[in-house]
Amino acid sequence: MKESIALLSELIQNKCVNPPGNEIKSIQSIQRFLQEHDIECQVFESAPNRGNLVARIPGTKNGPKLMFGPAHVDVVPVENPDEWEVDPFSGTVKDGFVWGRGALDMLYIVVTQVQAFIQLQKENFQPKGDLILLIVSDEEAGGRYGAEWMLENHPEQIKTDYLVTEAGGLSIAPGKLVFMIGEKGGAWKRISFKGTPGHGSMPFDSDNAAHKAAQAIIKLRDYCDSKIPLTTEYLNYLAKGLELGFIQRIMLINKRLLPFTLNNLKKRDLQMAKVVHGLTRMTLSPNIVQGGTKVNVIPATAYIDVDIRTLPGQDDEYVVTHLKKALGVLAKEATIEALSAEEGGFTSYGNASPASSEFVSAMEKAVQQELPDSTLVPFIMPAVSDCRFFRERGVEAYGFSLFDPETPMSHLASLAHGTDERISIKTIELSQKVYYNLAKFFLIQ
Numbered sequence: 001m002k003e004s005i006a007l008l009s010e011l012i013q014n015k016c017v018n019p020p021g022n023e024i025k026s027i028q029s030i031q032r033f034l035q036e037h038d039i040e041c042q043v044f045e046s047a048p049n050r051g052n053l054v055a056r057i058p059g060t061k062n063g064p065k066l067m068f069g070p071a072h073v074d075v076v077p078v079e080n081p082d083e084w085e086v087d088p089f090s091g092t093v094k095d096g097f098v099w100g101r102g103a104l105d106m107l108y109i110v111v112t113q114v115q116a117f118i119q120l121q122k123e124n125f126q127p128k129g130d131l132i133l134l135i136v137s138d139e140e141a142g143g144r145y146g147a148e149w150m151l152e153n154h155p156e157q158i159k160t161d162y163l164v165t166e167a168g169g170l171s172i173a174p175g176k177l178v179f180m181i182g183e184k185g186g187a188w189k190r191i192s193f194k195g196t197p198g199h200g201s202m203p204f205d206s207d208n209a210a211h212k213a214a215q216a217i218i219k220l221r222d223y224c225d226s227k228i229p230l231t232t233e234y235l236n237y238l239a240k241g242l243e244l245g246f247i248q249r250i251m252l253i254n255k256r257l258l259p260f261t262l263n264n265l266k267k268r269d270l271q272m273a274k275v276v277h278g279l280t281r282m283t284l285s286p287n288i289v290q291g292g293t294k295v296n297v298i299p300a301t302a303y304i305d306v307d308i309r310t311l312p313g314q315d316d317e318y319v320v321t322h323l324k325k326a327l328g329v330l331a332k333e334a335t336i337e338a339l340s341a342e343e344g345g346f347t348s349y350g351n352a353s354p355a356s357s358e359f360v361s362a363m364e365k366a367v368q369q370e371l372p373d374s375t376l377v378p379f380i381m382p383a384v385s386d387c388r389f390f391r392e393r394g395v396e397a398y399g400f401s402l403f404d405p406e407t408p409m410s411h412l413a414s415l416a417h418g419t420d421e422r423i424s425i426k427t428i429e430l431s432q433k434v435y436y437n438l439a440k441f442f443l444i445q
């Protein structure tokens with residue numbers, strides 16, 4: 001365990017903040033670490049100071065391949081270092097935790113996947129299909145120099161059937177652990193309106209673009225909360241996984257009762273209500289509103305930038321159709337376009353792997369080896385990860401690790417990218433074990 005903690009601290013100290021990333025530092029740390037254990041690996045440089053690492057235990061037969069990763073070594077910036085209990089790039093070990101930016105997202109997985117790989121190699125593990133280790137750069141800024149670059153430039157190196165990466169393994173109820181089968185997409189749009197400029201001193205019957213934008217904002221909120229089509233598939237997984245009683249289950253998965261359920265839930269657990277709301281629909285959140293140039297001029301233009309999150313299966317046509325429905329008669333006057341990259345725009349669609357399969361059973365078995373009586377509950381991540389590139393190519397990809405069962409679910413939400421990010425040593429121990437168990441169960445069965 002000492003070795004894992006030391007490597008984790010080193011990766012935190014390497015401070016691979018993206019942008020600019022400079023991940024080659026951590027890639028070299030891992031390369032050196034593997035070499036110390038007599039393991040060969042290959043480093044692929046995607047840009048100056050940026051790179052990705054691949055190691056492999058070849059399969060003895062043509063069995064299914066499993067990948068540990070893509071595990072990213074880049075981290076997000078720290079906004080308020082003074083608010084931290086420790087220096088965020090110190091990798092301090094204190095109170096049973098390793099502290100620092102990236103500890104949770106996702107350097108503990110990098111370390112535990114590397115260690116499980118080393119342990120298997122040392123035991124002369126002979127899998128039927130390849131076991132691949134992939135460590136990447138640039139996940140936090142979209143993967144162009146990391147996972148996506150590897151798939152485009154060295155696809156043969158990382159060809160796999162299954163993979164496990166961030167983020168999963170937190171307990172949602174006693175003995176119930178979530179694992180990520182998919183993620184929502186982000187399809188950010190700009191909705192613009194035109195008006196007729198005029199003097200602000202005489203607004204009677206004016207054609208004010210801001211009026212239209214204001215109406216549109218209210219319409220988007222109402223549509224998202226009460227009119228947009230609902231999907232209860234993902235709540236159904238949750239209800240089943242949590243073994244809810246009949247009434248509770250109906251309350252959760254009956255579309256007509258859902259508004260009532262959400263209303264009740266928000267009084268008890270607002271965070272959970274937000275999750276349930278997001279799991280049932282494409283969400284629309286108008287987050288930037290701009291219009292006008294001068295206080296005494298009626299604005300000729302106004303626009304709204306809308307953060308739109310799609311569920312698996314909801315494509316661009318779906319997004320635009322429902323934006324138009326939401327806007328109603330205003331749609332005729334609206335121009336809807338994807339938010340440009342210069343404006344921070346980014347589009348990826350929701351995606352998911354099967355909620356149950358032979359591989360999912362193997363993951364559950366790997367967990368039960370450490371925490372008997374635990375079961376897995378399928379979940380959709382609200383955020384985007386590198387998994388999308390692999391799911392697009394038919395790989396079954398899951399967010400899977402194993403947290404100390406004492407860790408509350410809210411921990412992940414508040415600490416990932418947040419202040420005092422840290423990971424418990426118990427979680428490092430458990431995650432290392434489940435990755436090891438999973439490879440053993442799945443690749444030699």
Ligand SMILES: [Zn+2]
Pocket residue numbers: 072105106139166
């Ligand atoms: Zn991450």
